[in-house]
Amino acid sequence: MRGALATAPPHQGRFMVGRDARGKCVVSDSLGLTGGVFTDRQAAVHFAMVECDYAPGEVSAAPPGLVLSVDTIFAGPGREQ
Template sequence: MRNSLISEPPSASHRFLVGRDGEGHWIARDELGLTGGVFADKASAIHFAETESDHKAGCVSLAPDGAQLSLFN
């Protein structure tokens, strides 16, 4: 019988959003603001996000066209 008072450990993966900032740099950041970075190209940003989210399906999303991302919001 499982004790319902014991919580499961938090997931090792994060959900990421990938897009450009106002200066055209590629940004990947997790939804909790715990990790992210600025990248030279889209492929590098997506690779980072996929690696950080343990390659789980649905954990990486592209920002809508025209949206400007920031690491700080």
């Protein structure tokens, strides 16, 4: 399908490593508790692996075309999205 955004695949672990709308490397947490923007993919994967205590299957790569966001992690009382 041309022009359509990819949808998230079925659950593939707690953390997904990919890119945001600006092309930055991000880690998205399926629980919405943590995550962030990173200087490169290696740093993002390292963060996710440490956060899940290196548990097998808890970190996956976002499929091509899926745009990740960490906005909800940083949103809270008194903060604009």
